[in-house]
Every structure is written in C-alpha cells, then in structure tokens.
Amino acid sequence: MNTKKIGKIIGDFALPIMLVALIVFFSLMSPAFLTPLNLKNILVQNVHVAVCACAVMIIMISGGCDLSIGYQMSVAAVLVTKLISVNGWPPYLAIILGIALCSLLGTFNGYMGIKLKSSTMIITLGTMAIFQGISYLISGSKTFHNLPDSFMFLGQGTVFGFIPVSVLIMIVIVVLVGFVMGKTAIGRKVYAAGDNPEAARLAGLNVSRIKILSFTVAGVLVGISAILLAARSGSADSGTGVGIEFTGITACVLSGVALKGGEGTLWKVIVAVFVLGVLANGMQLINLGTYPQFIAKGVIMLGSLYLTSRNAQ
Amino acid sequence: MDNVSISFEKGEVHALIGENGAGKSTFIKTLSGAITPTSGTIVFEGKEYSHLEPRQAIDLGIAVVYQELIQFEAMSVADNIFMGVKDEEGFILDDKTRVEKSRELLKIFDCHVDPATLIRDLSIANRQIVELAKAIVKKAKVVVMDEPTAAITMAEQEKLYKVVKQLKESGVTVIYISHRLEELFIICDRVSVLRDGQYVTTCDIKDLTKQDMIKYMVGRELTNAYPPKAPHSDEVIMEVDNVSGNGVHDISFKLHKGEILGFAGLVGAGRTELMHVLYGAAKKEAGTIKINGKEVNFRSTADGMKAGIGLIPEDRKFQGCFIDKPIFWNNSISCIDTLTKAGVVDTKAEMKLAQEYKERLKTKTPTLTQLTSGLSGGNQQKVVIAKALAALPEILIFDEPTRGIDIGARYEIYLLMNELAEQGKAILMVSSDMEELLGMSERIIVLHEGHQSAELQKQEFSQEKVLACASGV
Numbered sequence: 001m002n003t004k005k006i007g008k009i010i011g012d013f014a015l016p017i018m019l020v021a022l023i024v025f026f027s028l029m030s031p032a033f034l035t036p037l038n039l040k041n042i043l044v045q046n047v048h049v050a051v052c053a054c055a056v057m058i059i060m061i062s063g064g065c066d067l068s069i070g071y072q073m074s075v076a077a078v079l080v081t082k083l084i085s086v087n088g089w090p091p092y093l094a095i096i097l098g099i100a101l102c103s104l105l106g107t108f109n110g111y112m113g114i115k116l117k118s119s120t121m122i123i124t125l126g127t128m129a130i131f132q133g134i135s136y137l138i139s140g141s142k143t144f145h146n147l148p149d150s151f152m153f154l155g156q157g158t159v160f161g162f163i164p165v166s167v168l169i170m171i172v173i174v175v176l177v178g179f180v181m182g183k184t185a186i187g188r189k190v191y192a193a194g195d196n197p198e199a200a201r202l203a204g205l206n207v208s209r210i211k212i213l214s215f216t217v218a219g220v221l222v223g224i225s226a227i228l229l230a231a232r233s234g235s236a237d238s239g240t241g242v243g244i245e246f247t248g249i250t251a252c253v254l255s256g257v258a259l260k261g262g263e264g265t266l267w268k269v270i271v272a273v274f275v276l277g278v279l280a281n282g283m284q285l286i287n288l289g290t291y292p293q294f295i296a297k298g299v300i301m302l303g304s305l306y307l308t309s310r311n312a313q
Numbered sequence: 314m315d316n317v318s319i320s321f322e323k324g325e326v327h328a329l330i331g332e333n334g335a336g337k338s339t340f341i342k343t344l345s346g347a348i349t350p351t352s353g354t355i356v357f358e359g360k361e362y363s364h365l366e367p368r369q370a371i372d373l374g375i376a377v378v379y380q381e382l383i384q385f386e387a388m389s390v391a392d393n394i395f396m397g398v399k400d401e402e403g404f405i406l407d408d409k410t411r412v413e414k415s416r417e418l419l420k421i422f423d424c425h426v427d428p429a430t431l432i433r434d435l436s437i438a439n440r441q442i443v444e445l446a447k448a449i450v451k452k453a454k455v456v457v458m459d460e461p462t463a464a465i466t467m468a469e470q471e472k473l474y475k476v477v478k479q480l481k482e483s484g485v486t487v488i489y490i491s492h493r494l495e496e497l498f499i500i501c502d503r504v505s506v507l508r509d510g511q512y513v514t515t516c517d518i519k520d521l522t523k524q525d526m527i528k529y530m531v532g533r534e535l536t537n538a539y540p541p542k543a544p545h546s547d548e549v550i551m552e553v554d555n556v557s558g559n560g561v562h563d564i565s566f567k568l569h570k571g572e573i574l575g576f577a578g579l580v581g582a583g584r585t586e587l588m589h590v591l592y593g594a595a596k597k598e599a600g601t602i603k604i605n606g607k608e609v610n611f612r613s614t615a616d617g618m619k620a621g622i623g624l625i626p627e628d629r630k631f632q633g634c635f636i637d638k639p640i641f642w643n644n645s646i647s648c649i650d651t652l653t654k655a656g657v658v659d660t661k662a663e664m665k666l667a668q669e670y671k672e673r674l675k676t677k678t679p680t681l682t683q684l685t686s687g688l689s690g691g692n693q694q695k696v697v698i699a700k701a702l703a704a705l706p707e708i709l710i711f712d713e714p715t716r717g718i719d720i721g722a723r724y725e726i727y728l729l730m731n732e733l734a735e736q737g738k739a740i741l742m743v744s745s746d747m748e749e750l751l752g753m754s755e756r757i758i759v760l761h762e763g764h765q766s767a768e769l770q771k772q773e774f775s776q777e778k779v780l781a782c783a784s785g786v
Contacts, residue, residue: 184656185649192646195635202594202626202633203647203700204618262635 014307015255015271022275026282033285040164044232046277047166049247051225053273054177054266055218056248061181062214063194063261064120066109069222069248071131073241076102076226078135081144081236084151091151099223105131106219110212135238143237147230155231166228173221178266190214195262250297251276254304276300314339316353317512319505321455326477326487328497328518331507332530332719337490340507341457344488345377346370358454371397376448377457380464380717382440384432391415391428394446418446422476436580438469445476448485456480457488462496463717466579467747467780474500492719494523495748506530531721539752540724542731545571549606550739551591551708556600559586561763563600568708573730573740575754577747577779582760584743585627588710591741592624593617604708618647623706625697627713627743633697634685641667641681643696647704670699675725691722698729709733712743727753747776761785 027034052069059066080098083089109127113120157165181187192200193210201207225244230236251272257264276297283293314336321327331337342348343355346367355362357373365373384393391411415428424442432440441461448456458477462470477500480487489501497504498518506513506529513529551568561583568574576584589595591602593611602609604620611617617624626632634643644667645652652662667681674695678688685696694714701709711730715723730753734740744750750757751774759767759782767782 183658185653185658186656188642188646188649188658191638192635195638196631198632199626199635200646201614202592202624204613204615204704205646206613206615262637 015268015275019271019275019278022278022282026278026285030282030285033282038281038285042274042277042281043167044164045281046273047164047170048225048229048232048241049244049251049277050170050270050273051173051221051228052244053248053251053269054173055221055225056245056252057257057264057266057269058177058181058190058214058221059120059218060249060252060257060259061194061261061264062190062211063197064110064113064211064215065249065259066106066124066215066218067121067245068105068109068124068128068131069218069245070242071128071135072102072105072219072222073226073229073244074135074238075105075131075138076223077230077236077240078139078144078238080227081147081230082138084148085144085146091148095151095227098227099220102223102226103216103219106215106217106222107212109219110215113215114208114212132238139238141238143235145235147234152231152234155228155233166232169224169228173224174266174270177221181266186210191262193261194258247273247276247297250301250304253301253308256308314343314507314510317507317510318353319512319515321486321488323454323486324481324484325502326481326489326500328489328491328501328504329507330491330494330497330504330526330530331513332721335507335530335719336510337507338459339510341377341459341488341490344370344375344455344457371451374452374454375457376444376451376453376455378441378444378448378459378461380459380461382437382444384440384443386433387431389429389431390419390426390435390443393432393443394418394428394450396447398450414450415446418449419443421449421479422446423472436465436469438465438473441465441473442476445480453485455486455488457490459490460492460717461489462491462493464580464745466581466745468579468784470496492717493746494526497526498523508532527720530719538724538748540728540731542573542753542755543571543735545569545573545734545739545755546737550604552601552603552606553591554601554603556587556590556597556602558590558598558600559583559595561587561590561760564758564760564765565600566758566765566768568739568741570737570739571734573734573742573753573755575750575757576741576743576760577750577757578760578783580745581762582783583763584760585712586763587760588624588712588741588743591617592622592710593620594624618704618706621705621707622710623647623701623704623708624710625694625701625712625714627716629690629693629697629716634693634700636686636693637684639682639684640671640676640678640688640696643685644670644699644703647700666703667699670703674699674729689719689722691718691725694718694722694726698726702733706738708739708741710741710743713745714742715744715746715749723749747779751776751779759783 032038055069056066076098079101080094083094084091109120109124112123116123153165155166159165159168181190189205189210192205193207197207226241229241251269252264254275255265255268255272257269279296280293283296317340329337339348343350346365346369349364355365385396394415395411412428419426419442422442422445424439426435426439445456461473477487491497501518503515504518504521504526505515508530546569548570549567550570554565556564564587578584586595590597593614593616609620630636641664645663649658652659664681671678671681676692676695678692685693688696714726730740742754755771757769757774757779758765759769759779761783762785766785769778
C-alpha cells in the first residue's frame with residue numbers, strides 16, 4: 001500500500017479517530033467522563049443537534065446555506081409549547097402544526113433564493129430577523145412550562161427502560177436521510193443541482209424545484225429537532241435553538257461537506273456532531289466553562305477549513 | 314513532460330503544437346513560474362535559471378495570455394492594463410493618464426475600445442488584446458499565447474494575426490499554441506512539436522505541410538480529416554417555423570432523419586441561443602416547432618429531453634458535465650429515473666450503463682469511478698456525449714463538439730456523429746471551426762445577428778460564402 005492510499009484512509013477516518021482521541025483524553029482528565037450516565041447524557045443532549053445537522057447538510061449539498069435555522073427552531077418550539085400549555089391543544093396536533101410551519105419557513109427561504117437569484121446565506125440572514133420577530137410575537141418573551149407527560153416522553157422517555165426515545169427518533173431520521181441522499185434518484189439530483197446547477201439544468205433536471213424541496217425537507221427536520229429539544233428541556237422560550245445553525249454548519253464543514261455544494265457524507269456529519277458534543281461535555285467536566293467552548297468551536301471550524309484547503313491542493 | 318529542449322529566437326513567432334496531454338501547458342507553466350521543473354535549466358538572455366518564480370518571470374519579461382483569461386471582470390480596461398505595474402504603484406491613482414495611455418496602447422492593436430469600459434462588457438477577442446497591451450506595458454520580451462483563436466470569430470482572428478505580426482516586428486518573441494494548424498502558416502516562423510511529454514522536432518514552417526504536422530503530432534498518418542457519411546433519408550423529424558426567442562428571430566428549417574445540419578455564424582450571432590430555445594433551456598417567444606409532425610412547446614429542459622432531444626453544451630466544464638464527479642455518475646444523471654427501482658438507484662444497472670458507453674465511445678479511463686476532472690479534454694467530451702446519449706435522444710445538438718480537443722479524439726467524435734446519423738438520428742451541429750463545419754455538415758444554416766441569413770447546400774459550400782453570409786454581406 002502506498003502512502004497516498006494510507007493518506008486517503010486517514011482522511012476518511014480522521015473524524016472517528018478524532019472522536020476516539022477526545023474520548024480517551026477526557027477519560028484521563030476527568031473520572032466523571034467515562035461513565036454510563038455521562039455518555040448517555042452526551043448522546044441525549046446532541047439528538048436535536050444531529051437532526052439539525054442533517055437539515056444543514058441537505059441544504060449545503062443542494063448548494064445553499066441557511067443561517068435562519070436557529071430561529072426556525074425557536075418559532076416552532078414556542079408555537080408548539082404555547083399551543084399545548086396555554087391553549088390546551090392536544091400535543092400531537094400542536095406538533096404536526098409546528099413541523100408544518102417549519103417546512104413552510106424553509107420553503108420560503110428556498111423560494112426566495114430562487115426568486116431573488118441571490119445567495120441564500122444573505123437571504124436567510126434576512127429571514128432570520130423575520131423569524132426572530134415572529135418568535136417573540138408568539139412568545140411575548142414568556143417561557144412556556146407545564147407540558148404534559150405525553151409530550152415530554154419524546155425527549156425524556158425510554159423504551160425497554162433504557163433506550164431513550166429521542167435517540168431512537170434520531171437514528172430513524174439519520175438512517176432515512178442517509179438512505180434518501182445516498183441511494184435514491186432524488187438524492188442524486190440534489191447532489192447534481194448543488195455541484196453544477198447549469199449542467200444539471202441542461203441535463204434536464206428541474207434545479208429550482210430541487211433546491212426549494214431541499215429547504216422544505218430541511219424545514220421538516222428543523223421542526224422535529226425543535227420538538228425534541230423542547231420535550232427534553234421541558235420548556236421553551238424564544239431563545240430555544242438559537243445558535244444551532246453555527247454548530248450544524250461547523251459539523252458539516254468539519255466533516256467535509258463542500259461549501260459550494262454537491263458534496264457531503266451523512267455519517268461523517270453525525271460523527272462530527274458528536275466530536276463537537278464530546279468536546280463541549282468534556283470541557284465542562286474539566287471546568288472550562290461555556291466561553292472557552294465558544295472559542296474551541298470557532299478554532300475547530302477554522303482548523304477544519306485549513307485542512308480542507310490543504311487537501312484541495 | 315520529459316527532457317524537452319527548445320530554443321526560441323528573439324522576434325520570432327514560434328508555434329508549439331501537440332495533442333492534448335502532450336505537455337504544452339506544462340511547458341508554458343515552467344516558463345511562467347507556475348511549476349518548478351524537476352530537472353533541466355531555463356536560459357534567458359544568456360543567464361541560466363534552474364527554475365523561475367512567478368514574480369521573477371514577470372520581471373524578466375515573460376507574459377502569458379492563458380486560454381481562460383484571468384482578468385478583473387468588474388474593473389475597467391485601463392485598470393486591468395495597469396494592475397501591478399511597478400512605476401504606477403503610487404498611493405493615489407491617476408485615472409486620467411491611465412486612460413490616455415491605455416487608449417494609445419490599444420491603438421497599436423487597432424482596437425478602439427473605450428479604456429473606461431468594464432472588462433466583462435468586452436468580447437473575448439478584445440479581452441485578449443487587453444492582455445497583450447498589458448504585456449507591452451510590462452515590457453514583455455516573450456509573450457506566450459495559449460490557443461488565442463479557440464473562442465473568437467473569423468474576423469477577430471484576422472485582427473489577432475495582425476497584432477501578432479506587430480508584436481513580432483517590435484522584437485517580441487511570441488510562443489503560439491494552437492490546435493488550428495491552418496493559421497500557423499499565416500503567422501508562424503517555426504514550429505516545435507511535442508508528443509506524450511516528449512520533444513519531437515522543430516522545423517521552419519515553410520518546410521512543412523499540414524499532413525507533416527499531424528504526422529508528427531499523432532505519430533502516424535491521418536489521411537482523411539472528415540470521414541465519409543451515408544446520405545440522409547427524406548423523412549423530416551423536426552420542423553422549425555419562424556421561431557423567435559432568446560435573442561434569435563424568425564428561424565425556419567427542416568431537419569431530416571440521419572442528417573447532420575450545421576449552424577454557422579460569428580460569436581454572438583445566436584447559434585447557441587437558438588439551440589437552447591430548441592432544447593427548452595430558453596423560452597420560445599414565437600413560431601412553432603414540430604417533432605415528427607407533432608407541435609411541441611417546451612417549458613423546461615426536461616420537456617425537451619422527453620421529446621427526444623439531447624444537448625451536448627458548448628462549455629464542457631461548466632455546462633456539459635459534473636467535473637468533480639465520477640464518470641458513471643455523469644453518465645447516469647440524465648436518465649437516473651429509468652435506473653431506479655421504487656426510487657432507489659440500481660447501482661448494478663448504473664455501472665452496466667457506464668461500461669456500455671465507455672466501450673461504445675472508446676473512452677480512455679482506468680476505472681468508471683475515475684473523476685471526470687482527471688480525464689483529458691477529448692475523454693471528458695466523450696463523458697458529456699455519453700450523458701446525452703444515455704437519455705436515448707432522436708435529435709442531438711452538438712454545440713462546439715471538438716473545441717479544445719486534439720486531432721485523434723476529434724476524429725473519433727466525427728466517426729461517432731456519422732454513426733449516430735446513420736442509425737437514423739438527426740444532428741444539429743454548431744461550430745466555430747469552419748473546416749469542421751464544412752467537412753461534417755450536409756447543409757449549413759448561417760446566422761447573422763440573431764437572424765437567419767442563408768441556407769447553404771453541400772454543393773455551394775465554401776469558406777468565403779459562409780463568412781460572407783455570417784458577416785451579413
């Protein structure tokens with residue numbers, strides 16, 4: 001085996017290696033790290049991040065970027081929890097409405113991207129402000145508690161007494177998204193539209209529709225993610241989910257999803273989510289608080305860009 | 314590239330020819346400092362260098378006009394000409410003198426563009442002249458031109474030849490790379506040939522014929538440039554009546570099964586634009602298109618494909634293929650829905666399809682998972698053609714099918730076009746290469762500024778006639 005091949009294998013498995021290295025490092029640094037309870041915590045705390053990262057990946061592969069995801073989550077979370085706790089709606093109905101609304105917000109983003117023929121990064125910067133306003137209008141800056149057990153079950157319940165429901169939901173979604181993106185014709189078309197929109201159009205693909213659809217599907221995932229997060233924390237306010245676009249995009253960039261679209265592998269994105277999750281958890285345990293974590297996340301983002309640019313040469 | 318030695322004399326126009334992959338680009342890049350040679354030396358005006366840094370090459374006076382021009386699109390002509398010129402680097406830029414100086418420089422080349430125009434508003438030919446003006450400002454002693462005539466019109470080519478002559482007369486050495494062998498006889502003094510990274514020979518142009526050059530380039534004789542084709546049937550497959558849209562007006566023609574119908578015109582005459590209307594990639598505003606007697610109205614490219622039209626776009630890299638995706642992936646994307654079971658892609662069928670087309674088009678590649686970017690121009694074009702053919706079209710649009718492709722691969726593409734036509738498919742062919750257009754077409758429609766200016770039958774074909782109609786004379 002030549003060095004080039006070895007390099008490629010290391011490149012493919014850089015993330016799992018990084019994850020293992022972080023786990024070993026924090027295990028040595030803190031006795032509280034490698035315990036079943038803490039590992040379960042890491043898993044459960046990152047369920048909504050992983051689902052969101054799926055959404056970010058789909059959008060990025062289609063050649064877009066969505067900065068408004070955090071406030072989409074915020075809108076869905078306050079709407080659903082308000083309908084349940086204040087207006088007394090049955091949870092399932094509120095959940096369906098929340099997810100539907102999120103898919104609508106996503107579709108709006110995608111539609112604007114096509115209509116205004118502008119970068120979706122800037123467009124979603126605009127819609128982010130709109131969604132923020134909508135969220136605060138719904139919540140009136142209040143926090144919604146008093147959620148029924150049936151709702152909290154989604155975030156805190158277990159099946160067979162030990163498998164968290166939220167983790168099961170995440171696995172189902174990841175498998176589904178991975179399957180659709182990797183194995184189906186529609187997934188292939190999303191890659192094509194992101195890789196080279198003009199070639200895709202001339203090859204007979206409806207690029208506009210594919211791009212908007214990617215945002216719609218991502219919206220559905222963001223809605224689900226919002227509900228998982230609200231159900232886990234047992235409450236929601238307009239700050240719920242805000243900032244998750246950063247974690248999602250960092251995970252995608254770290255895993256090698258191309259910024260220009262057309263490239264990306266789901267399993268790597270999920271591993272990257274847990275690299276970031278383990279890092280946050282471990283830093284907490286060795287008494288490095290929230291602020292150093294921000295710095296660490298930023299450094300990782302830039303570091304992975306450096307590696308990508310070096311690989312490209 | 315291996316062990317190549319060529320000497321260039323002051324004030325000569327020296328052509329560098331060879332098929333794609335022969336090492337011409339690599340050779341230039343060692344001169345411009347873009348790559349460092351592993352062995353050997355560069356001797357410039359008596360001084361020996363083991364390699365050149367890009368800045369060093371500029372300071373020595375080596376200027377390269379690349380095929381894909383690297384310019385500041387949103388800046389003016391004057392700004393582009395003076396960008397990075399040392400004695401101009403003050404704190405405050407004197408726009409007025411710059412514009413005046415630029416105007417004078419451009420006059421040398423008989424170019425009367427306003428120096429305040431933005432680069433992106435210029436034609437390719439004028440943009441090349443801007444590059445040459447830049448070379449003069451930088452007092453270049455050697456100017457390398459990489460396929461300057463690949464993307465410009467006949468009239469502009471004439472102008473470019475004059476410009477090259479002017480450079481030569483002022484003592485500049487021009488290294489001229491081209492696939493168009495005819496033009497070398499007009500402008501060059503000597504010719505060096507590369508083949509597979511090896512130096513073959515250098516000759517005076519007057520001792521050479523075109524056949525000799527081809528022989529040196531491919532290492533064997535190619536007797537017939539355009540293969541003979543069986544005549545087409547009388548059955549009309551496509552009828553275009555007074556079609557307008559996308560910048561073209563009132564186009565009418567009939568296309569027969571098994572026919573190769575050529576489209577001539579200057580750049581900007583609307584040939585590609587017309588093809589896009591016919592394919593559904595641009596909106597038709599008036600007129601009717603009938604396919605097999607049935608009227609069609611395309612709202613998207615998908616409609617055009619469904620009606621049996623396939624397009625091989627003019628720009629291979631940006632429109633034709635997905636350059637950083639594998640061959641099999643490119644091959645199947647146009648017919649991916651037919652390769653699925655309940656929406657899931659059948660990878661076996663996909664690979665089988667790619668293998669089939671690889672064998673049929675004789676694509677040279679180690680594996681089907683090879684990224685398209687790693688292939689030579691000719692093989693990339695075969696991937697583009699395979700992609701179009703996989704959707705099983707009855708009418709094929711070949712837009713500049715051999716641009717930037719070497720002679721061997723060209724011939725294979727010509728053979729393929731004939732084979733497709735003989736199977737009863739109809740072909741619309743757009744080409745700026747006049748010889749190719751005359752050699753391959755059975756009829757030619759000439760466009761001039763968006764209008765149809767002539768329809769020529771095979772017996773009326775001549776370069777002069779086509780050019781006259783294309784210029785609107």
